[in-house]
Amino acid sequence: MPLTNAEKQRRYREKRDSDPNRRAEFLARCKSKYQSDIGVGKRKRIIEMTPREQRKQRKEWRKIKSKQRKRKKSNHTILTPPSSPQPALEQIPPEHHSTRRKKRLMAKCYRDNDQLRLEIAKQKRLAHRLQMRLLRLKRKSSLNTPTGQDTPRSKARKLLRHWSTEKGEGSRAKRRLMKNQAKKALQFQYTLNAELMNKYRSKNKGKQALSQIIRGKLMRKYKIITEAVNEFRFTAGRQRQKKGSLSKRLTDRVCSFYERDDISRITPGIKDTVTKNGIKKQRRVMTESIEIIHERFILENTDIKISYPTFCRMRPFWVQPPKDSDRETCACKYHENMQFLVNSLHGLNCLPSKRLQEIVKMFACDINKMDCMYGRCMECKDVILQSETDSTINTEWFQWKTKKETRLINNQEKEVTLTVKEKVTDSIDCLIDTFSSEMQRFKVHTFNITNQFNHYRKMKENLKENEVLIHIDFAENFLCKLSTEIQSMHFGASKQQITLHTGVYYTKGRTQTFCGVSDCLDHNPSAIWAFLDPILDRIINENKNVDTLHFFSDGPCSQYRQKGNFFLLSKEMSKRGLQATWNFHESGHGKGVPDGVGGTLKRTANDLVLRGKDITSAKSFVESIQEQESLVMLYEVVKEHIAEKTHLLASQNLKAVPGTFKLHQIRTSICGEIWYRDVSCTCVESCSEYGHNWKKAVLIVNSKHVQEKDREDSNLRGLIPEESGSKKSEEDKEAKTKYKKSCDHQEPDGYVPKDSDSSTREAFFLKTLNNLASCTTFTDVHKMCTKIQNEIERQQFNIDYNYFPSILNTGISVDEDSLQIFQGYFSERIT
Structure with missing residues (x-):
């Protein structure tokens, strides 16, 4: 007869344990396996377990130890031979008891037993009397008949019990009677199901009524909703939530709040979509927990009172909490480095929370004010972090850093820039100094994020x-x-x-x-x-x-x-x-x-x-x-x-x-x-x-801007001033050559070159500016400006006038024509 697997394993273990070397190797492998399981987290030490896991593990250990003791004891009893010769039994003197005291105790037990027997008989009579009273009341009552009192489950059990009893012991007539009753009950059920399906197959209202019946109390009590759904072939969905005026009024507002870029970020992935009821949307991932989002909604909308469950129910289906697959690969360097510092300080009990938003509020009077966040507020700009721990103790934290590294590429050394996550080891004092310096930059960063998003939203709405x-x-x-x-x-x-x-x-x-x-x-x-x-x-x-x-x-x-x-x-x-x-x-x-x-x-x-x-x-x-x-x-x-x-x-x-x-x-x-x-x-x-x-x-560094600036500074009229002390660029020389050519080539009044001829257009403007600078009287300036204004209106140029110089500051002489045009302007200024 072949050996079973258990027998084969038993023989293998006996053969292995008989050799001390193989036994030692096996134990070493078990120890190595245990250590590797501990390292990867497959097994936990007792100190790493939760209290519930510890209790469970210790209970298992107690069971194993108890079995081991019993097995040792039985092996010792079997393997140890009896001692020879057997020792003589020691004569133990009997204890002396008081016979009178013993009789008193026995008599008391008998009396107590008799009293308890009487009490039991009394309670039995009372129970029987009440039972018979209840039975008589049931028989007298016309409303509570035995059939009315039976529940669906008790009816089914009675039918099955009578069927099994009559099948084994009853006569043929009784068996036929029970068979007919069971047949009628099943036929009634199937007929009722078919009638309901035919009645409500094409009527929505009927389906709703049947759905309410399926969701009834008795169906849930006996847990047969699934069988009913399979029988009638439609889902017994949840009862539709009746939306009141509050929900209808706030749905769009809450949805738009969820879709704000500072509340949820849109996923750019090709497959990051969600489909519901035939509507396909790009997924959005919430940047914070829904509890915090609800708090922000309440703070920003003080005129609305909305509960947390209602706020959760109004969340659009495409706005979802982050999953493992939504791992952030475009994280902000400022936020990540600050979070590393906060985590380390929180572990040292220097900060009360790990949330960056709460930490920022500790170092600013008002996170919505620019002066506070930019470090210009006199009340909060000098707020520093205080620590009661020993500042000389070393600690560790992570930081994202950019460093340069030399690599050999194609037998050539090249310097590449890498972004790495490094572990920093330094004293707590250095950690606090780093946190204080980074906090000011982080406050500016946080304010800019909120301000830019708010400006974007307001601009889009208005x-x-x-x-x-x-x-x-x-x-x-x-x-x-x-x-x-x-x-x-x-x-x-x-x-x-x-x-x-x-x-x-x-x-x-x-x-x-x-x-x-x-x-x-x-x-x-x-x-x-x-x-x-x-x-x-x-x-x-x-x-x-x-x-x-x-x-x-x-x-x-x-x-x-x-x-x-x-x-x-x-x-x-x-x-x-x-x-x-x-x-x-x-x-x-x-x-x-x-x-x-x-x-x-x-x-x-x-x-x-x-x-x-x-x-x-x-x-x-x-x-x-x-x-x-x-x-x-x-x-x-x-x-x-x-x-x-x-x-x-x-x-x-x-x-x-x-x-x-x-x-x-x-x-x-x-x-x-x-x-x-x-x-x-x-x-x-x-x-x-x-x-x-x-x-x-x-933005442009060329001759045109330099000439205009020099002209304003020198207040010279006529020719464009020359540059002094610096070497002229090739662009300046080329512009002056164009200017001279334009002066030699006379164009008719009102001529403006086309946009395509940019070089000629630039020369025309230089010529126009030179003509304006050469004006010495107000009459000449007025005529030139009128000509330029007519040309601007003809060409439909869009020009913003944001500089209105005073005539007295131009160096132009005031003649009779100017006195007639600007009556009253010079009366108080010229004597």
């Missing part, structure tokens, strides 16, 4: 008829795909990428998303304005009253926040006769609608590839998605258009704007000049708050 809000961003490049690819192409470097510049613009009554697509992979200012040109043309054509544009974007210095973009903004606005502001979100916090647009388009393109479409270029990308009747405005930008912008930008000698990293808002309407400030605000000119004052920056 747009005027003549204003347009444009939010733009670059999406991740799309990798061109074919429906069928060979192996060398799929895993090689043969695939082409295309650039997606996504955005959305808002007008008074309309919202339109757009996306520019190009085979050029540049993300510089030249590419940005090549992508924006078609959008600006469409906005102007659709809205004739528009004269102000508000741009919003994130702030990478290689794309939007740099002098090249500032110059092209001023030039394009001056060319179109528009005013514009450009606002930047705080670094690391610029997610918005454009990210969702990019994810939607790339997901659509991937679906088309799966259906057999080939997308190999920007043109095929645009054509394929336009065939799907997408609501996103798609257009292609060719490389030649980007090259034109690049050539225009390269021909300018631009000057960097001081404090480019700190500015968050600029405005312009004149080519080459911008006004900028640290934070975005709706105030235009006069504002007393710190950081809201406008600063002027001249």
Whole structure:
């Protein structure tokens, strides 16, 4: 007979344990396995377990130890031979008991037993009397018949009990009777089910009534709702919540609050979508817990009283809590480093909480005031962290740092920049100093985040008829795909990428998303304005009253926040006769609608590839998605258009704007000049708050700006002053040559060169300025200005006059004509 598995294992263990070396190796392997399990967390030590797990584990240990003791005892009894000779039994003297006391105790026991027997008999008689009284009441009552008292379960049990009894012991007639009763009961059930299904198959109201029956109390009590649902073939869903006026009035308001960019961030992934009831939405991930979001809603909307359960119920289905798959890979460096410091200080009991929002409130009077957050408040600027622990003790914390490293690439040493997460070990005193210095920068960072989001929301809600809000961003490049690819192409470097510049613009009554697509992979200012040109043309054509544009974007210095973009903004606005502001979100916090647009388009393109479409270029990308009747405005930008912008930008000698990293808002309407400030605000000119004052920056460093500045400083008339003490650039020489040629070539009055002939146009303006500077009397200035004004009106130029000099400060002599025109102006100033 073959051995069983248990017998085989037993023989293997006996053979292994018989050899001391094999036994030692086995124990060493078990110990190593135990240590590795402890290291990876597969097993826990008793100190690492929760109290409940500890109790359970100790109970198991007690059981095992008890079995081990019993097994040892039984083995000892079996294996130990009896002692020979057996020892003689010791004679134990009997204990002396009092016979009288023993009799008294026995008599008391007998008396107690007799009394208890009488009590039991009395209670039995009482129970029997009450039972018979209840039975007589039941028989007399016409309402409470035995059939009415039986529950569905008791009826079923009676039927089965009588059926089994009569089947084994009863006569044939009784068995036939029980069989007929069971048959009638089952036939009644099936007939009733069929009748209900036929009655309410096509009536919604009937289905609702049947659904309420299925959700009844008895169905839930006997747990047969699932069987009823399977029988009637429709779901017994939850009862519809009746929405009152409060819910209807607040639904849109709560939904818009959940969709705010500071409350939830949109996921840019292609597959990050949620579908419910046929509605497909891009997922949004909440940045904080729903409890904190509810608190913020209550604080911002003091006129509304909404409970936490209602607030949770009104949450849109596409706004969800973060999951493990939503791991943040675009986290903010400021927030992460500050969180590391706070975690370490909280572990040392130096801070009461780990939440950054609560920690910031400890170091500022009001987190909504710029003076407090920028360290200019006299009350809170000197608040420091106090610690009672020994400051000389070393501690550890993490920090994200950027460092340079030398690597050998193609037998050449090259220096590369890496971003690493390092562990810092230093004293608690150093940790507190680092926290104090970083806290001031973090307060500024936090205020800028909130301020920029609030400004964006207010601007979008309060747009005027003549204003347009444009939010733009670059999406991740799309990798061109074919429906069928060979192996060398799929895993090689043969695939082409295309650039997606996504955005959305808002007008008074309309919202339109757009996306520019190009085979050029540049993300510089030249590419940005090549992508924006078609959008600006469409906005102007659709809205004739528009004269102000508000741009919003994130702030990478290689794309939007740099002098090249500032110059092209001023030039394009001056060319179109528009005013514009450009606002930047705080670094690391610029997610918005454009990210969702990019994810939607790339997901659509991937679906088309799966259906057999080939997308190999920007043109095929645009054509394929336009065939799907997408609501996103798609257009292609060719490389030649980007090259034109690049050539225009390269021909300018631009000057960097001081404090480019700190500015968050600029405005312009004149080519080459911008006004900028640290934070975005709706105030235009006069504002007393710190950081809201406008600063002027001249971007172009060339002869025109130098000549105008020198002329204002020297108050010379006639010729343009020469530069002294510095070497003239080639551009200055070229401009003067053009000026001399323009003076030699006389053009008719009112001639203004076309925009395409920029060099001749510049020479014309130089000539006009020279003619104005050569005027010596007021009559000459009046005639020249009248001529220029007529030409401006004829050409329909859009010029902002923001400088009104006094006649007395120009050095022009006051003649009789000026006294007649400006009567009363000189009476008090000239004697």
